[in-house]
Amino acid sequence: MAGRLLAATGPWARMGPIGIRRSPSTAIAPSRNVTATQTGAILPKPVKMPFGLLRVFSVVIPFLYVGTQISKSFAALLEEHDIFVPEDDDDDD
Numbered sequence: 001m002a003g004r005l006l007a008a009t010g011p012w013a014r015m016g017p018i019g020i021r022r023s024p025s026t027a028i029a030p031s032r033n034v035t036a037t038q039t040g041a042i043l044p045k046p047v048k049m050p051f052g053l054l055r056v057f058s059v060v061i062p063f064l065y066v067g068t069q070i071s072k073s074f075a076a077l078l079e080e081h082d083i084f085v086p087e088d089d090d091d092d093d
Contacts, residue, residue: 036042049055078084 075084
């Protein structure tokens, strides 16, 4: 992992701590092993999670509801203590 990160940073990555060039012991070639292994074999498809969207919604919706309730109670607290009270603008002009 560190070798791939160093290879992506450029030629200055092979310099020592004070800027002295070191000779690389092996040739560093940038590679992306997302769909294939180091030997070139194609990786199998990832395991598909059953009920993926249902799981996402079962987490997102309750937390959105709880966040909404916290926001409403905090807004009521601010209005109760006159910290932030919106002014009623009459458009009777």
